[in-house]
Amino acid sequence: MKIGLFISTVLHAVLLGWGLIVLSPPKSHDVADVEALPVDIIPVSSITQVQRGVKDEPEREIAAPTPTVRPEPVEDAQTIGNNTVDLKSADTEKRADLTVEKAIETASAPASEPAPVPEPKADVEPVEAPKPQAATEIASLPDKPQEVSPRPVEEPVEQPKPEEAALPERIPTPKARPEPPKRTEVAARQQSDFDADKIEALLNRQDTAGGGAARSREQASLGSDTQQVAQTLSISEIDALRRKVESCWQLVAGMSGAEDVRIQVRMNLNQSGYIDGQPQVDARGGTDTARRTLSDSVRRAVLRCEPYELPIEKYGVWSNVVLNFDPSQMF
Amino acid sequence: MFYESLSRMKQRAGNGPAIVLCALTIMLAAMMPARALVEIDINKGNVEPLPIAVTDFISNDDIGRQISEVISADLRRSSLFAPIDPNAFIQKITNPDVAPRFEDWRVINAQAIVVGRVTREADGRLKTEFRLWDTFAAQQLIGQQFFTQPENWRRVAHIIADAIYQRLTGERGYFDTRVVFVSESGPRNDRRKQLAIMDQDGANLRFLTQGDDLVLTPRFSPNRQEVTYMSFANGEPRVYLLQLETGQRELVGNFPGMTFSPRFSPDGQKVIMSLEQGGNANIYTMDLRSRSTTRLTNTTAIDTSPSYSPEGRQIVFESDRGGRQQLYVMNADGSDQKRISFGDGSYSTPVWSPRGDLIAFTKQSGGKFSIGVMRPDGSGERILTTGFHNEGPTWAPNGRVIMFFRQPAGAGGPQLYSIDLTGYNEQRIDTPNFGSDPAWSPLLE
Secondary structure (H helix, E strand, O other), X not given: OHHHHHHHHHHHHHHHHHHHHHOOOOOOOOOOOOOOOOOOOOOOOOXXXXXXXXXXXXXXXXXXXOOOOOOOOOOOOOOOOOOOOOXXXXXXXXXXXXXXXXXXXXXXXXXXXXXXXXXXXXXXXXXXXXXXXXXXXXXXXXXXXOOOOOEEOOOOOOOOOHHHHOHHXXXXXXXXXXXXXXXXXXXXXXXXXXXXXXXXXXXXXXXXXXXXXXXXXXXXXXXXXXXXXXXXXXXXXXXXXXXXXXXXXXXXXXXXXXXXXXXXXXXXXXXXXXXXXXXXXXXXXXXXXXXXXXXXXXXXXXXXXXXXXXOHHHHHHHOEEEEEEOHHHHO | OHHHHHHHHHHXXXXXXXXXXXXXXXXXXXXXXXXOOEEEXXXXXXXXXXXXXXXXXXXXXXXXXXXXXXXHHHHHHOOOEEEOOHHHOOOOOOOOOEOOOHHHHHHOOOOEEXXXXXXXXXXXXXXXXXXXXXXOOOEEEEEEEEEEOHHHHHHHHXXXXXXXXXXXXXXXXXXXXXXXXXXXXXXXXXOEEEEEEEEOOOOOOEEOOOOOOOEEEEEEXXXXXXXXXXXXXXXXOEEEEEEOOOOOEEEOOOOOOOEEEEEEXXXXXXXXXXXXXXXXXXXXXXXXXXXXXXXXXXXXXXEEEEEEOOOOOEEEEEEOOOOOXXXXXXXXXXXXXXXXXXXXXXXXXXXXXXXXXXXXXXXXEOOEEEEEEEXXXXXXXXXXXXXXXXXXXXXXXXXOEEEEEEOOOXXXXXXXXXXXXXXXXOEEEOOOOEEEEEEEOOOOO
């Protein structure tokens, strides 16, 4: 028994030892060099948008307003105000001012819209493009005007200076801020008018409370759309934008010297989808002519594509857009 | 031992808050949305013709409208522009010095607008001014003026069209050019062949020879108003030079055999041609100043139709040394000859593009004649048009358009056609008689 055990142990040991020495470690599992497959994860944020606040609360259009803070009481006024009644406090005057200012703001807001901008034709004089000066002579031989090649030494006429060329910028703009509409004054007057509360204030010698913004009467929303919309445009939105710009970009097929040109356009969009100011166009590579021609075509393309219709709730994402134009595959 | 490690851990814990703070900062930075920015790559565009508005030039007579029409026709024929129907114009231009109302032109989708004015100077000359505006960028792209004799108004229109073409496409124009060709009249078995010249749009045609002798293969000098061609004036085909301005004609060299398929070198100083001797033909050059000749090939085959590359370093020609006509390229001194065409059928009449990137040729295969292009190394062969008989390609000076002649099956005679390098926009050029062997001039100066 002991001998058997011994032989068995020895044999096992030998077998294991042999195995350890002779048998090579198994080949590692070859993994083919697979190129990573790009996977686009389409944000379904609009569908799975999580509610903010209490989950079972009905959604409201307006998000919860920021709670106002009760202002500190103001010291007693020592002087008589403009009012016919001495209120002993500057409170009401302040409130009236505040209202007026607000009214001006709301009234003047539309003035910044393009509508009231005067017609460019109003002042024709500054629009006059500079008269070309240098002349070009095309002479032909008197005998055989057809045979002889007339040499129209094409001398380019003086190009207009940049500032003069930028005609639309010279549109006269109103210098003065537009007068607020009459109704504001009425509102302001109404505010400063005598009212019963003031009598009460006279009778009641208690200190008045300080002024301040009125509290919001909006009921605080306990459930609303979260403002945290996915901070990126979806694949389909990007694709739509790309296709739109592609359709606006017109260029000449087979143009020589354009393969190496790369153009980057940076533009700031306003909420209506229009470009704020001028798009910034940078071109690199290729010949001068190709760069200039392609820059022009790209500028035309982005201006022609206005307005860019993108989801307004993602405005923060698309307020700045960079477009990289690569015409190399077009030639 | 245990306590030691514990105290070390404690020491490390002293740095703990800093490390945690760092980690938190990094995490927060990663979580914060980057500055809102959308970045998109655009690598496709729209190759439709560019809509352009060519308004009638302001003038006291009809000439302003005529100039506009010629410009419009030039641009339309190039197939890269789509001039908008004037009936669609909203704004009527009355003063070309004032910027147009761009919004009116954007509405009709005009990407550019051409305005101008034609006036007569006191000395009778015509003053033509024009401006090209970019309607979307709202800025002027070109503003030029020209003076000329009234009879040259068509040239002014072509020059303006060239300027517009170049500014908007980035390539040189080709409208202010002429075409010399062989005008054929009379019955088929007794054709009268005259050398003729016309503007590239077919206008201003005139004849350079009387038609008494057979003429073939006219070619323009690259820098002079001069044409070289082959004529049977004295019973034997010989190469001649013709001064377009004076009408003076001279024989190129006095060789024992016949000379044919002449062409100028890019500097205009030499004529390269084939010289026949004992049933073979080899390629020679002749210096036009010194009249010295140089032999470039030496074979027992027929080497012909030589054409220089634009920089003058290489020559493409056809040869049947391999049994069938094929294209070969060699250095300008005749060294390093190698075959470049390997397709089915035979290749002939090679012409190097003024851009240098392509060689146009006639290909005969399966009983049909095609016009095609290939790269100078023989790769990228592309057939532009195929038919019963197409032959004799010639390049527009900007290397984008090819003109050739087409002979229909049966009755009728050859006609001139042009086709874009892309293989689209095939157009017939109207000539009063039949026409063959066109040769495009360089841009006039």
